[in-house]
Amino acid sequence: MYVVVGIRFKKAGKIYYFDPGDLPIEKGDFAIVETARGIEYGQVVVGKKEVTENDVVLPLKKVIRIADENDKLQVEANKDAAKQAFGICQEKIANHGLEMKLVDVEYTFDRNKVIFYFTADGRVDFRELVKDLASVFRTRIELRQIGVRDEAKLLGGIGPCGRILCCSSWLGDFDPVSIRMAKDQHLSLNPAKISGLCGRLMCCLKFESDVYEEKADQVV
Template sequence: MASDTNLLIVGVRFSKVGKIYHYDATHLGTVEVGDRVVVETTRGWQIGEVAQIVAPPAHPPEGGWKPINRLATPRDLLLRQLWQAKEQQAVYLCTQKVTELGLSGVKVIGAEYSLDGTHLAILYSSDTEEKQDLKAFRQAVQKLFPTVQIEYRLLGPRDVAKYMGGMGACGLETRCCSKFLTEFNSISIRMAKEQDISLTPAEITGMCGRLRCCLIYEYEQYCEACRDLPKRNKRVLTPAGEGKVVDLNILIGKVRVEIPEVGVREFSKEEIKPANGGTPSAKPPADKSKG
């Protein structure tokens, strides 16, 4: 067995923007990012793509890293294409069964075969949060594929949007979740409020019907920037007199103040002081543990 310093650990991804799983590629000798490899997973044999070469962590996982079986051969890649064609057929047949059984709200999103064809995952979504009885559906599908081990995977709205792909609600050609997000963060309405984003549903809702993932992208920067800024409607002292804060330009540290007989003027945060003395009361950063 190779020493820890000689181990070649690689990160493998099984879908374009999927999670990365680490495997031992030491016995392969040389592996490069972008290489296609064959590995054994809990869902059968799969072809993945090497996404990164990593330094072995100080403490390996219990039982060590699973080894990569081999670099994918032209035959492996051709076989994967054949199974992809069968996946489309599986989606069509399963969708027919959903219709025949009158399972309203259930939609078959996709199907995924293992490389050896022994394992089939049926990906579906449901319009209701209530648990639906899919016993009849599972029995019907098992009759369609009697020699295959079938797994049923319920996808949430965000996962469906990621899987289906397409244009983002903002007009971006490819949705963030389909382009580069490997995990979903917890998003709250408070993130939009802290950034002064309009709370109009069309402005903060993604194609999945949930709050947009991008609300978190600049959230920490806004929280940090507003620490030294007063809240709206607070009374402050400015070089032009005392007035009331009516607006904030958080990222550049500017404060708009309405001053009697002067009107609305803009000042930097260094130019203002609270009218009652002390330091301007800043918005507290949101508690990110609350989603």
């Protein structure tokens, strides 16, 4: 068994497990941890608990320390820098004539890398753009192409139900959604009625799918 804490780096983001060591860390605290992307700042959303080896990815990385006020100020400064980087990148994309839409920009906590999220209909040769951006920001550059569902998660919005999108407010992972789920729930198959802002089938079709399947099995 392993003692872990669950940390989330973005609102409605995926939860990752870390080894808290002897730190007096509790749910709700903010922490500094080492990730594959570098040093990051996240919130503890799952307090200390024991899990089996099958529930974690080994080797477990340790929580470096509990975050303090200076770390919070660093995060806010990174967000401001990311807004400026967004405008600069948009200009560079236009200068290079690339068919891509910039969605979001994010700095890692330690400013070791700046990540540009974009959507595009196909593959984009952005090698010259990366060189251009690297000469401006003097740090590691990553351009990450995302899908329309990820775009909706990053940008947020209001769904047809009148509530904030599930993907941007609480849904950590995207589950597969099929047209069969709409059929089983006797919903209209009009794409305009069963599609979300992203243009894909609404994630909420999955929420009640198991209940409908269970009822169908009982009838049989």
